[in-house]
Amino acid sequence: MTIRMRLALLICGLVAFSFALSAAILAWSARRASDAQVESRLTAFNEELAASAEHAIAARNLSLLAPSARTAMMERGMLFLSVSRADGGTLWRAARAGFSEPLNEEGVRLALAAGRRPKSSYESSGASAWEWVIPLQARIETRKGTLGADTTGVVLRAGYDAAQLRREASAAAAQAAGPALKNLLLAALACLALGFAGAARLSAGFTRTIRKLLTGVQAVGEGHLSARVQTSRADELGELSGEFNAMSQRLKELEHLKESFLLTITHDLNNPLSAVTGYAELLRSGTYGPVTEKQAAAVDRISEGGHRLAESIDNILDLTRIEAGKMPVAPQELHLGTVVQTAIGPLEAKARELGVVFDASAIPDDDAVWADERALQRLLSNLAWNALRYTPKGGRVSLSFRRGPAGTPGEDVVVVEDTGAGIPKDRLSRIFEKFSRIEETAGAARLPSGPGLGLAICKRIAERHGGRIWAESELGRGSAFFVSLPRNSPGSSARP
Ligand SMILES: Nc1ncnc2c1ncn2[C@@H]1O[C@H](COP(=O)(O)OP(=O)(O)OP(=O)(O)O)[C@@H](O)[C@H]1O
Ligand SMILES: [Mg+2]
Structure with missing residues (x-):
């Protein structure tokens, strides 16, 4: 993964994390706000119910509360509404079908003691309920005497379906958080775009310098x-x-x-x-x-x-x-036969002396190549001396030439072959390095060897011509060295 991509990912990750954190905080505070809102609405509603209950008590007709209770059951998720005595005894009640409110004497007692007790929650009849217990100010005449605020007390108990209240709170929270979330999303997208642009700019600077360094290191390596x-x-x-x-x-x-x-x-x-x-x-x-x-x-x-x-x-x-x-390598059109003769001339007497046949007859008389004369002579002379050095008496060293396809920017190939000691296959790729020597065949050398620079020079000369050099060999059977020379030197016009 490139540095640029890593930086972009890091910035995206940071933006996404801050976005998620802000969204969570926003949702939490919206939820709290809506809980408080629902609670305060219900408290106000319960106050109204309490006022109605006091009015009904004054009118000595508690069933006046029934219409309010029915509406509240339908619209507000009310589970029950009752007027109770301090000891928990019920004076009047209305409940949703199937729901039986618990006695909740403790709740009533606490509410009366505190003057007002907000809510308690519990499970009853399979529903989870929230109950408000509100002491009433009115007095009730009973056969046993008068009940009222200044004596034993009467309370209004209103129970609501907690699940429904929660749903209402969530809907309210979602409604409250919706626009804020949208704004947050827009802000996050803007941050993301800014982050990307920043990362791209930052990393472009880094990568430009790193590329320059890479090019520099490669150049020094070459x-x-x-x-x-x-x-x-x-x-x-x-x-x-x-x-x-x-x-x-x-x-x-x-x-x-x-x-x-x-x-x-x-x-x-x-x-x-x-x-x-x-x-x-x-x-x-x-x-x-x-x-x-x-x-x-x-x-x-x-x-x-x-x-x-x-x-x-x-x-x-x-x-x-x-x-x-x-x-300097200055390629020009050369008569190959002449270059070969100059290169191998000094070897011929030695080849005769060593009993090796030196055969350059496969080099056509009238063929031309595109090369630097002195460099090509040095290359051929090195290859020919090597071949002669490792070829036993009665062996053969031959030079040949293969012309690339006419009219195309193909390669002309000069081949120097021998029937000598050969080179192990796993060493073929290393013989073009400076100072390389194959120990296994050192004993087969018929002439003293040099420092091991000949093939390294050949490689550089071939490459300076835009060509290449390679070898094929079989241990004990001989070697063949191939030198390819492009038909046109780079930047020159096509050869006639
Ligand atoms: N035709 C060949 N047959 C067998 N081995 C060869 C042949 N040509 C090269 N080699 C092996 O490759 C090695 C490297 O050859 P290279 O021409 O670079 O060095 P050299 O001939 O030992 O020394 P120099 O060329 O500097 O006088 C040689 O030492 C030899 O082991
Ligand atoms: Mg050599």
């Missing part, structure tokens, strides 16, 4: 040590970019140091080496007098070793130059 990350950030990413730039600057300085060291050393080696091979040639040619057969053989060894050393020095120099981007 050897472009001048890569720098430009950023004006003052945070940790800015610091990281600064460290990256300092690191690649140090690497560049070290690389420069290494290059100049290698160039100086190899240059210093080249001069005495040229003198060694030059004087060996002069000795061999008899310029300094006749040489015996033994002396000639020794001089030949000196000359051969000198040439090999020169080849290795050239490889080191070339690799250093290529890696420093200082070996």
Whole structure:
């Protein structure tokens, strides 16, 4: 998951959480408000009932309460209405069919003691009831005497269906919270949009710098040590970019140091080496007098070793130059036969001496390739020397050429094949790395090996041409190296 997505998710989560919390608080307070509202409405209604009851008592006709009770049962969920004595005895009652109110003497006693007792709740006849007990001010004459506020007391008991009251409260709460919830939802959506926009802006800044860093790291990994990350950030990413730039600057300085060291050393080696091979040639040619057969053989060894050393020095120099981007590759149309001859010419005598057939007859005389002449010569010379080194007496090294489909931007492929020691399959992908050597076949080498740079150079040369190099091999049976060269160099016009 990208940083941008994580940030967006985090902001969404925070907004959703705050929205849910606000909604819950809103719903809770709406519910409390509606509970209080229902209760205060009922209290007012009960006061009215109490006034009616006092009026009915004064008129000595408690059944005057009946119409109010019937209406309240239908419209307000009333379960019962009764006028009771302090001892709980009922003087008058009306109840919803099937509902029998409990005596509730305790409630009556408490109400009278307190002057007013609000409500109590209980289960009765399978319904849950809320009961208000209201002391009445009127006096009632009975056979036993007068009952009234100043004596033993008379109360009005009004019981309501708690479930219905709760439903009313919920409906009222929903009605009260509806518009507020809608506003809250709109606010949450606005916050969400703002959050998204903020996250997008924030993460765009992060990811832009991280991408620059990634590109820089990739460039350095590919050897472009001048890569720098430009950023004006003052945070940790800015610091990281600064460290990256300092690191690649140090690497560049070290690389420069290494290059100049290698160039100086190899240059210093080249001069005495040229003198060694030059004087060996002069000795061999008899310029300094006749040489015996033994002396000639020794001089030949000196000359051969000198040439090999020169080849290795050239490889080191070339690799250093290529890696420093200082070996320009200027592809042009080349006569392949001529390049092959120049590259393998110096090997032919050695091949004869080792009893290996060197066959370049499959290279067509009139075929042309698009390549840098010196670079292609070095590449072919390295492949041919390798093939010769590992091919036993009586073996064969052959060069061939395969033209890509005409008229298309296909690939021309040069192949160098041998019937030598071969390379284990699991090592094929690593032989193009610097300093690689296959120990298993080291004993099969018929010529001394170099430092292990030849194939690394070949790979870089092929890639600088926009092509590639790969190998196929079977241990003990031989190897084939393929070099593909694009038919058109990048940016050039099509070859005729
Ligand atoms: N044709 C081949 N047959 C068998 N093994 C090969 C062949 N070509 C290359 N190799 C193996 O790959 C290794 C790397 O080859 P590479 O040309 O890079 O180095 P090198 O020849 O040892 O030294 P250098 O080329 O620097 O003189 C060799 O040491 C050898 O083990
Ligand atoms: Mg080599």
